[in-house]
Amino acid sequence: MIHYHFDWSAVLSGAPLHWIVSGLWVTFNLTIWSGVLATLLALLLLGMRLSAYRGLRWISACYVTLFRNTPLAVQLLFWYFGGLQCLPGSWRDWLNTSHQLGGVHFPSTEVLVGVWALTLFSAAFLSEEMRAGVRAVSNGQFDAAHSQGFSHWQSLRWIVLPQALRYAWQPLIGQYLSLMKNSPLTMSIAVTELLYQTNQIESFNLHAIEAYAVATLLYLLLGLLLSLALQQLGKGMFVSGDLHVK
Amino acid sequence: MIEFKNVDKHFADLHVLQNINLKVAKGEVVVVCGPSGSGKSTLIRTINGLEPINGGEILVDGQAISKRARPAERQKIGFVFQQFNLYPHLSALQNITLAPRRLGGLSEDKANAEGLDLLAQVGLVEKSRHYPAQLSGGQQQRVAIARALAMKPRILLFDEPTSALDPEMIGEVLSVMKSLAHGGITMMVVTHEMGFAREVSDRVLFIDQGRILETATPQAFFKHPVHPRARQFLQQLQSPLHLAEESA
Numbered sequence: 001m002i003h004y005h006f007d008w009s010a011v012l013s014g015a016p017l018h019w020i021v022s023g024l025w026v027t028f029n030l031t032i033w034s035g036v037l038a039t040l041l042a043l044l045l046l047g048m049r050l051s052a053y054r055g056l057r058w059i060s061a062c063y064v065t066l067f068r069n070t071p072l073a074v075q076l077l078f079w080y081f082g083g084l085q086c087l088p089g090s091w092r093d094w095l096n097t098s099h100q101l102g103g104v105h106f107p108s109t110e111v112l113v114g115v116w117a118l119t120l121f122s123a124a125f126l127s128e129e130m131r132a133g134v135r136a137v138s139n140g141q142f143d144a145a146h147s148q149g150f151s152h153w154q155s156l157r158w159i160v161l162p163q164a165l166r167y168a169w170q171p172l173i174g175q176y177l178s179l180m181k182n183s184p185l186t187m188s189i190a191v192t193e194l195l196y197q198t199n200q201i202e203s204f205n206l207h208a209i210e211a212y213a214v215a216t217l218l219y220l221l222l223g224l225l226l227s228l229a230l231q232q233l234g235k236g237m238f239v240s241g242d243l244h245v246k
Numbered sequence: 247m248i249e250f251k252n253v254d255k256h257f258a259d260l261h262v263l264q265n266i267n268l269k270v271a272k273g274e275v276v277v278v279c280g281p282s283g284s285g286k287s288t289l290i291r292t293i294n295g296l297e298p299i300n301g302g303e304i305l306v307d308g309q310a311i312s313k314r315a316r317p318a319e320r321q322k323i324g325f326v327f328q329q330f331n332l333y334p335h336l337s338a339l340q341n342i343t344l345a346p347r348r349l350g351g352l353s354e355d356k357a358n359a360e361g362l363d364l365l366a367q368v369g370l371v372e373k374s375r376h377y378p379a380q381l382s383g384g385q386q387q388r389v390a391i392a393r394a395l396a397m398k399p400r401i402l403l404f405d406e407p408t409s410a411l412d413p414e415m416i417g418e419v420l421s422v423m424k425s426l427a428h429g430g431i432t433m434m435v436v437t438h439e440m441g442f443a444r445e446v447s448d449r450v451l452f453i454d455q456g457r458i459l460e461t462a463t464p465q466a467f468f469k470h471p472v473h474p475r476a477r478q479f480l481q482q483l484q485s486p487l488h489l490a491e492e493s494a
Contacts, residue, residue, distance in 0.1 A: 144331035147294055148345040149321030149397060158348055162335050238335070 010207040011214050023197030024218055026111065030193060031180040031226065034118035038179065041119060042126035049131060050156065060127070067124035073185050076117045080189040084113065114186035114193075122179045129175055133168030134160060166238045173230045177223055194218060247272040247307060247432050248293060248401065254301035255288060255456075262288045264456040266302070272400075275433045277443040277464070280453040281479060286436045289453065290403045293434070294323040306401065321349060324394030328406040330386040332378040338365065338389045339374040342396045350397060364392035368422050384415030388422055395426075402426065404435040440483060444468055452476045 010016060048060035067075070084092060099106035107115075137160050145155035165172070184195035198215040202208045248270040255263035262285045270276050278286045291297040293304060295311060304311045311319060333341050342364055343357035352360070365371045368388035378386055387407055394402060404423065408416040420442050427433055427446045437443065443450050443464050450467040452460040452475075459473045471477045 138329075138331075140327060140329050140331035141333065143296055144325075144327065144333070146317075147296060147320055147323070147325035148393070149317045149319075149349050150345070151317045154317075154348065158344060159333055163333075166335065 004209070006210065007207060008210050010205050011201055011210045016201045016204065016211070019197040019200055020194070020214060020218070023192060023194035024222075026192055027180070027183050027194040027219075028222065029107075030111070030114055030118060030183045030186060030191070031176075031222070033115050034122060034183075035176055035179055037115065037119040038122040038126055041123035042130060045123060045127035046130045046134070047153075047156070049127065050134065052152065064124045064128060067121055068128070072117065072121045072182055073188060075121055076114070076185055076189055079117045080110070080113045083116075084109070108191075110186070110189050110191045113189055114183075114191040118179060118182060118186070121182070122175065125175045125178070126172065129168045129171045130164060132171070133164030133166070136167040137163045162238075166234075169230075169234045169238070173227055173234075176230060177227060180223060180226055181219070247274070248434070249305040250302065251305070252302035253292065253299050253304060255285075255292060255297060255299050262456050263292070263299070266456075266458060268451070268458060268461075270432060270434060272432055273430045274449065275427045275435070275447045276449045276451055277447040278434060278436045278451045278453060279438065279440075279443065279479070281482075284454045285456040286453050287405050290325075290405055290434050290436055293401070293403060294320045294325055296325070317349075321345070321397045322399050322401070324397070324399035324402040326387070326390050326394050326402065326404045326407050328409050330378070330383070330390045330410070332386055332390055332393070334378050337375050337377055338370065338381065341378070341389055342393045345393075346396050361392075361396065364395055365389070367395075367425075368392045369418075382415060383411045384418045387411065387415075387419045391419070391422055391426070399431070401432045401434070404433065404437065406436050406438070408437065408439055438483065440468070440480075452479065454479075 011020065045060045045063060048056040049064075051057055084095075087095075095109040095112065098108075134156075141159055141163065142155055145159045150158065183193055186193055187196040187199070190196070194215055198211045201211040248268075250266045250268040253263055253266040254261070266289065278289060280286045288297050292299050293306070293311070295316075306319070306323065309319075332338075333344065336344060339358060339361045342361040343352075343354075346352040346357045346360060347354060350357075362371060362374060365374055368391055370385060370388055370392070373381060373385060373389070378389070381389065391402075391407075407423065408419050411419065416439070420439060423433075423435070423442070424446050435442070435447070445464075447464050450460075450462055450464050451458055452467070452471070452473065454475050460467065460471065460476045462472070467476070468480070471480055
């Protein structure tokens with residue numbers, strides 16, 4: 001420690017700065033894309049879990065059990081080294097060559113697998129939080145909706161889900177933050193996200209303290225922004241006052 | 247209008263409705279009373295399929311209600327709950343317009359106009375933008391009645407509509423119900439409000455342990471209840487303390 005020379009410019013200038021920025025951009029994209037896709041998948045899983053068909057309920061429950069009880073790190077490696085092998089050879093070749101889509105670089109195979117794994121993993125948690133929200137809505141709400149002629153799905157869509165999401169909103173924010181904080185695990189399949197790039201700086205100039213401090217601050221900033229944005233989104237979606245009836 | 251034919255309903259081992267036979271004519275107001283756990287709420291919940299029946303059949307306008315009433319069948323039967331069950335995430339007006347808009351295909355403007363008319367009918371136009379949590383119990387129940395009317399039902403079912411209310415709010419709800427009854431809609435009302443039964447109903451139905459023990463005009467029922475259980479029930483309603491002391 002005595003011989004350590006702090007030099008922030010070793011991280012915040014030149015190639016290291018470029019790496020940090022590009023890593024942050026990848027982390028940001030991993031979080032947003034996985035977050036949106038996981039939300040859609042979670043809604044599908046929730047719908048299946050609340051369905052009248054036992055088969056669908058069973059599939060959804062098994063999915064959640066499998067993905068919630070196994071480590072994300074294992075899932076990532078499984079999809080990257082195992083899952084990709086199951087694809088037809090021509091698909092793998094296509095994925096492994098670089099492509100342009102409307103002037104934008106098509107994401108690398110690593111990023112795609114990263115988003116895929118984070119989506120499947122996070123959806124299991126999100127759907128369980130949503131289900132807890134649905135259970136918090138009283139049965140009387142279903143009764144009222146059914147008595148007016150809403151079908152099961154219409155009741156969920158117009159009456160129960162808006163309330164359930166509101167009950168579950170704070171825990172859901174926690175899950176989206178977890179998703180962001182899980183994203184560095186994709187480093188294990190060589191996704192060049194923020195932590196991957198930070199490691200690179202460390203091995204490039206040995207300024208570990210500055211590099212990891214900057215990475216920590218950036219993760220913190222990203223988390224704060226994400227949580228703030230979701231709080232605002234919640235306020236926009238749930239305009240009325242207290243949900244609890246007197 | 248509403249006809250029960252040998253209707254049976256079980257909750258596991260409990261036989262909640264036993265061979266119910268009943269006809270309610272168009273425009274008739276029937277009050278259902280009986281001790282708690284007698285099956286009176288279950289009876290009216292079966293009419294719009296909130297409780298599926300295990301035997302017999304229920305006809306509404308000559309059409310059998312399927313075991314689990316289809317959504318379209320339910321639209322024409324309004325239901326008012328003891329706990330109001332308003333949608334807490336929607337304003338009073340939105341509570342009323344949701345079904346006409348989403349199920350009836352009404353435009354927002356048309357649905358709002360009709361919704362405000364209904365709110366006027368229950369005396370709450372000025373509360374249209376309020377959320378349920380901002381309304382008193384009596385006001386919530388009046389909004390719930392307006393909501394039950396939104397799909398223009400031919401039948402209104404009430405499940406103890408005043409039981410969850412503070413005494414000073416019961417009157418406002420009963421008065422709305424009374425004006426509806428005079429408007430000619432068919433009503434079945436589960437209630438302990440014997441004043442309402444006496445004044446407004448055409449017929450009183452006494453039910454105990456899943457059986458209809460007595461049906462009579464309110465005059466006859468309150469003056470000369472025939473069945474011993476009905477007599478006991480009425481005495482209990484009139485002087486609960488007296489009876490409790492007697493049995494102690």
